[in-house]
Amino acid sequence: VRALTGTDTDRLAEEKERGLTIDLGFAYSDLGGHRIGFVDVPGHHRFIHNMVAGVAGMQHALLVIAADDGVMPQTREHLQILSLLGLKRGTIALSKIDRVSDLEVNDRRDEIKTFVEDSFLETADIIAISSEDGQGIDVLRDALATAAAHHSSERQLPREFRLAVDRSFSTRGVGTVVTGTVVEGQCAVDDQLVLGSDATPVRVRSLHVQNRPASKAEFGDRTAINLVGVDAEKVQRGDWITKNTVRLPTSNVSVQLSVLRDFPRTVRHRSPVHIYHATSHHLGRVALLESNAADPGSEQLADLLVESEMHVKVGDPLIIRDHDLGRTMGGGLVIALDEPSARRRSPARLDMLIRLRSASIQQDPIASLLDMCRHGPVHFDRFRRSWNLTESDAERLRSLPPLTFKNDFVLHDEYLTIQTSAFTATLEEHHRLVSDSEGIELESLATLVGQPMDASRIVLACAVVDGTIKLKGGRYALAHHHANVPLAVIALFEKVKPLLDQAQPPSSGDLAKQLGIPLSKLEKELPSLAKFRLCIQISTNRYYLPDQIAQLTQTAIDLAEHDDFTVRAFRDSTGVGRNIVIEILEYFDRKGFTRRSGDSRQIVGTADQVLT
Template sequence: MLGELGGGIGAGIIEPSGGRAAGMIVATAGHVDHGKTALVRALTGTDTDTLEEEKRRGLTINLGFAYFNAGPHRVGFIDVPGHQRFIKNMLAGVGAIDAVLLVVAADEGIMPQTREHLRIMDLVGLRRGVVVVTKVDRADATQLATLDTELAGFLAGTFLEHAPIIRTAATTGAGLSALNETLTALADELPERPAAGNFRLAIDRVFSVIGTGLVVTGTVYAGEVHVDEALAVCRNALPARVRGIYSEGQAAEVAAAGHRCALNLTGIRREQIKRGDWLTAPDAVYTATQVDIELRVPRDAAQPLRHWTPVHIFHGAAHHTGRVALLEAPLLKPGDAQLAQLVLDTPMAAVRGEPCVLRNQSADLTLAGGHIVDVFGSRAGRARASRIHWLRQMNLATPQASLAALLAEAKEGVPLAAFQTAWNLTEAEAETLYRELELVQIDSSDAGGRVRIGLAPAHWQALLDILVAAVKAWHQKHPDDTGIRLPALRAGVSAKLSQASVEAALNVLVGAHTLQQTGPCFHMPVFAARLPESETLLWDAVKLQLEAAGMHPPTLSELAARVDTDQDTLIALLRRLSDLGIIARVQKNRYFLIMTLKQLATRFASITQIAPAGLVAVADFRDQTGLGRNLSIAVLEYFDRVSLTRRVGNGRRLVKPVDTIFN
C-alpha cells in the first residue's frame, strides 16, 4: 500500500527496506544558504526540498531526507533548516542522529547559525562528525587560510575539535570522493545500534494520503515495530495499529531504532495525533510534568542559567514550556553541568537518556541542553542529598549499572515498575535484568496502589537477620510476652521499609521454621510464654464460661461477674491470652475462643459453596449460625481484619483457606 505512493510519502525515509538498523544517520547543519541541501543532492542525487513551499522559497523548511551508500554502509542524511526561526525543526532532526556534517561556506565563513547549530549538537551529546567547507570555488587562497584559522578556534573544546575538515564544491564535484571516504570510515567505527527497549517514534509529520489514510513520519528512538502491531499515542493513550511501514520508496516489514520511517496507521483519526507526539507500545505509555535532567550551559553563553528560569523545551519534535529548577546550585555557569528538574506546563513523554534543548522565554536563544535522567521527578524533596544521589545512580551508562548501584544502597528497595518505565525496558528485558542481579521481588503498596519492590540479596538477608535478632531481643526484654507484633518489628527495622517487605520476610522465616507465629505475635520456636499461677486459675474459670457459651460468649461485665473478678484484671488476662492466640476480641466488649471462631469460619466456608457467586450476605451468615445480626456483623468484620474474607458490595468472599488463619 505505502510502496505505491512514490515520492509523496517517501520524504523522510532513509534506511533500506526491511533493514534491522540504519547504517548511519547524519545531520547536515550550518547557516542558511551555505550549501547543505546542494551538498546532499550532490552526494545522493536526492533533493531534500520536498515541500512546495520549500521549492518556491528555496529553503529547507521542514526536515528533508536522503540516502546513499558509503562503501558497505547505508548513510541517511537529515537536511535540517538553517533559519533561526526554524530551530525547532532542526531540533527534531538531531534527536537520534549518529553524526553531523557541519557545513561552512568558504566565501562567508562562520555565521550565527553555524555557532547555534554546533552549540545545540554539542549540548545534546553528539560525539562524531565531519566539518565540510562548501563553495570553495567561490573563495581565494587567502579566504581559505583565514577560514582554517577561524575554524581551529571555533571548534576547540567541542566534539568536532579533532574532526576531519573536507573542502568541497557541489557544482564541480570537488572533494566529494574524499567526503565519501571519510563518511565510510566514520560508519566503520560506528557501534551497531541495538533495537532494544519499547518502540518509540518521535513524530515530526502527520498527513493523510488518498487511498491510504493516515500517515506519520519520524525517527525511531528505540525498539522496533512490525506491520499489524498495536501502538499508542503517549499524550492521550489512544490506540493505533500499524497498517504499513514505508522505507526507501517501498513497503517494509519492520522499523527499528535508528530508522527514519513512515507508518500508515489505522484506528486513530487525523485530529487525534500531531507533530510532537510520541508513538510507543501500549503498555509503555507514560507522561510527566516533573522530569529530572542533567543540563549543561554552552561554554560561550553570555550569562549563567538561573534557578526557576522560564524556558521553551524541545524534545524530539515536541515543544513544551515550563521552568527549570536547578538542584545543585542556584546558578549554572557557562560550560558547567548539573542536575535540574523541568517543571512543565504540559506533560512530556520522555524516557531516560533522550536529549532535549532549552531556549529562553522568547525561544530565540539556546540556554542549555542535556539528557533525561528520570521521569518520576517530584517537587517535594527534589534537591535533597538523597534524591541527588539517586539521580546520579540513574545517570549511569546502562540499566544494569544503574539498578545495581541503586540496589546496593537502597535498603528499602527500588520501585521496579518506575525503573523499568524510566529506562524504557520491555517486560522481557526487565525480567532478564532482575534475574541477572538475583534481586528479590516483593509486592508492596503505596498511595497510588500496588507496586513491586526489588531488594538486593544482601539487603534481603540482612532484613531476615535483623528480624530474627529483634525477636530474640524482645524475648529477653519481655520474657512473659508471647512475642513481638508487626508494628514493633517494623519500628525496630527501618521506617523506610514497607510493611509488605517486612511481612514477606516474616513469611519466609515462619515458613522455614526460623520463627513461629502465634496469633499476631512472632516468637522463636523454642520460646513459650507461661501464665503466672494466679492467672492460670482465673483462665481455667474463664475458659469454662467461654466453652459453655459457645457461639454466644458473654460480655466483659457478664464474664467478670461469672468468674468473680474485677474487669481490669479480666481485661489484662484476656489481652495476654489474645497474644497467645488462644482467644480473640471480636467486639469491644466480647472475646471468642479461637476454636469457636474456627468453627464459625468453617461454617462460612460451607455457605460460600451454595451462595450465588460465592458471596455470603450478613443475613445468610446469621441464619446459618443462629447469631444475632449485630454479632454476625462483628464476626464477619473480624474475618475481614484477619484477611479470611473480603467484602464485595453487600456480601463477602472467602479469600484464604480457613486452616491458614486458624491453625
C-alpha cells in the same frame, strides 16, 4: 541535500519564497551500497525548536557552513545541541565555495578548525563543495558512504521499540501514516504498539524504511508506519510509539545538568525552562539539588519538574532552553525517573543519584540495579521500564546471584541481611522488655528500626518466608517467641472462641447472654483478647477471630480485582447481614485498607493493615 539526493527538502511555500528552511525536510539516497536518510533541519535561530526535533535519533551529523557567511551564532548553538545530544561523529560541508576566492576558502577552513576544537567534530573531514557547479559533491558522497558503513557495523544495546513522531498524515486508501526515526529497538509488520500519552492501542499495518517498503524497522532507521487504530489528526509531533510493556510516563526526571559555558547568566533554583526530548517539547522548572545556583560551564544534579508527562528513559539526552532568553541553557542526561519527593536534597537521595549517574553514562543497567538494591527494595518492573529493557534482558537480571525477588520488588542480599538483623535485634529487645506482648505492629517496628514503611514490609515478608520472623494478628515477632498470656485471658478465649467462630459472630450483648455473665463484666474482659491479638474488635460491641478477618479481607480483594465493590456485593459474597457488613467495611476504612467513594469502595491498602 538536493545536490546529494536530487530531492528538494523545502516543502513549504514560505520556505521556497524566502530561501530558508523552516520545518523539517526529508530525502534519501543510495551511497556506497547503503540507503541513507537525510533530515534537513532549519538553521535560523527562530526555528531551533524544529532543529532539535529533527536530530532525534540521528547517528551522524552533516554540519553545513556557508563559505560566504562563515560560522554564525546559530551554527554555534547547533553544534552545542548536537554535543549535548551525545553525537559522536559527523562531517563538515563548507558550502557555496563558488561565491568566494580560494584564499577565502582556506581562511574559512582555519576558522572552522578553531570553531570545532574540543568538540566531537574536532577530527571531522571539512569538505569544500558547491551545489551550483558540483565541486566536491562526489567527495562528500564518498565520505558519507564511508560513515554509513561504519554506523551499520556498530552493535546497539538490545532495547524495546521506541519511535519519536515528527510527522503524521493520512493517505487515501492507506490511512494514518506517522514518520520518525527509530530511537531504540525494532518493530515489524503486525506488531501491537501504543501511541501517545493516552496509550492508544495501534497495530503496524505496513512499514517504509528509508522511503522503501520493509518488513521491519530498526534503530536509526527513518521510518514511516501505516497504523491501524488511530486517526492522523489525533497524532502530534512529539508523540511516542512504544510497546505498552515499557510505558512509564513521568513528570519528575532526575538529570545530570550541564550548563553551557557561554550561557550569559547563572541558572537559579527552580528557573522556568523549555525541555526538548527528541521531537517532544515540555514546559517545566529546573530544581537544582546540590546548590541554589549553577554557573555557566558547571554541572550538577537536578530534578526537572515538568508540567506535562514525559516518556523518557534512563540515558536519554535532553535539551534545556531558557524560558526568558530564548536560547539554549544546556542539557540534561536522564539518570532516574522519580516519584515526586519532598526530600529532594536529602543526603541519602543525593548519594544514590551520584552513584546512578555513572551507570547512566555507561548505559549499564546491571550496575544501576545492583547499586540501588544495596540501599533498599527496588520495584523491578518500574526499573525495567525506566531502562527500556527487553523481556529477555529483564530475565537475565533476575538470575543475578546477589538478588532476592519478593512480590514485585528486588533486594540485594547484603541489604536484606543487614536489615533482617536490625529487625531481629529490635524484636529481641522488645520481647525481653514486654514478655506478654504478641509482637510489634509494622508502623511501630519500622519506626524503631528507622526504615521506611514500604521497605520494612518487604524485608519482613522475606524474613517471614525465611522462618526468622513470624506475623500473627498483624504483629511481628521472632519465630520462637510466645507471649506470656495470662491464664485468665486464655480461659476467656476458650469460652468465646466457639461462639465467635461462625459467619456472623454475636454482639457483645448476645455473647454475654450465651455465656451467662453480666455484660458489664464481659465488656471489661473482652479488650484483653484484642490486646493479645486473640480477637479483633471491629466495632464497639463486635469481635471477630483473626482468621475470619483474613477471609473477609480476601473477599474484598477478590471483589475489587476488576472494579470497585458495593455493600450489596460484599454482603452477597459473605452471606452476612447488611448491618454487620457495614461494621466490617467501616473497620476496613478506618484501617486504611479500603476507601469509600459514594456507594462503592476500592482497595487502597494492604491486607496486613486490617489485622493490626
